[in-house]
Amino acid sequence: QVQLQVSGPGLVKPSETLSLTCTVSGYSIRNGYYWGWIRQPPGKGLEWIGTVYHSGSTFYNPSLKSRVTISVDTSKNQFSLKLTSVAAADTAVYYCARDGSGSASGWFDPWGQGALVTVSS
Amino acid sequence: EIVLTQSPATLSLSPGERATLSCRASQSVSSYLAWYQQKPGQAPRLLIYDASNRATGIPPRFSGSGSGTDFTLTISSLEPEDFAVYYCQQRGSWPLTFGGGTKVEIK
Numbered sequence: 001q002v003q004l005q006v007s008g009p010g011l012v013k014p015s016e017t018l019s020l021t022c023t024v025s026g027y028s029i030r031n032g033y034y035w036g037w038i039r040q041p042p043g044k045g046l047e048w049i050g051t052v053y054h055s056g057s058t059f060y061n062p063s064l065k066s067r068v069t070i071s072v073d074t075s076k077n078q079f080s081l082k083l084t085s086v087a088a089a090d091t092a093v094y095y096c097a098r099d100g101s102g103s104a105s106g107w108f109d110p111w112g113q114g115a116l117v118t119v120s121s
Numbered sequence: 122e123i124v125l126t127q128s129p130a131t132l133s134l135s136p137g138e139r140a141t142l143s144c145r146a147s148q149s150v151s152s153y154l155a156w157y158q159q160k161p162g163q164a165p166r167l168l169i170y171d172a173s174n175r176a177t178g179i180p181p182r183f184s185g186s187g188s189g190t191d192f193t194l195t196i197s198s199l200e201p202e203d204f205a206v207y208y209c210q211q212r213g214s215w216p217l218t219f220g221g222g223t224k225v226e227i228k
Binding site: 045046047048059061062063095097100101105106107108109110111112113114 | 122153155157163164165166167170171176208210212215216217218219220221222
């Protein structure tokens with residue numbers, strides 16, 4: 001059974017970099033599938049951030065592309081998110097998930113539990 | 122960017138009733154539409170993918186239909202655990218986008 005767990009700081013100062021890691025268990029990232037990050041501001045809807053393959057190929061939401069880097073570490077079975085120059089609008093629950101379609105543009109299943117990241121000084 | 126509009130925003134129903142949720146895309150996404158259920162404090166759970174395919178473990182009371190720009194999620198008879206927020210998501214075009222959600226609440 002595939003499980004995903006998000007970890008990282010819950011508080012980030014404005015203009016700094018948000019860094020989160022998603023650890024995958026029950027499946028080896030190098031065996032395939034794409035892996036994604038999605039966020040949800042408090043009380044609001046979902047926004048796709050980006051997706052990565054075990055080879056390192058990435059796909060980003062154009063609205064965030066200039067500030068986002070998603071990378072993968074197959075040796076640790078993890079993938080990571082970095083979002084630079086954060087502002088209050090980046091406060092959200094950040095989820096990691098597997099792209100269940102086997103392509104980079106699919107549906108997400110399963111999801112990690114999510115981590116609330118607050119941007120505040 | 123494809124905009125997904127979900128309606129109604131809130132649906133007030135009683136257990137045992139039928140729920141019909143709508144998702145309309147600003148342009149065709151073929152049948153590349155998924156539905157998720159989200160309960161408070163939990164991550165979304167995939168219900169339906171590619172318009173009409175139930176995800177693993179999803180009970181048959183959940184069904185999806187539609188293609189092009191108009192999609193429907195139907196819950197044939199609401200169980201107490203079905204009261205939640207439902208989101209649609211398209212994968213027909215980059216970037217992947219989600220609808221604003223429909224809250225199904227107990228009447």
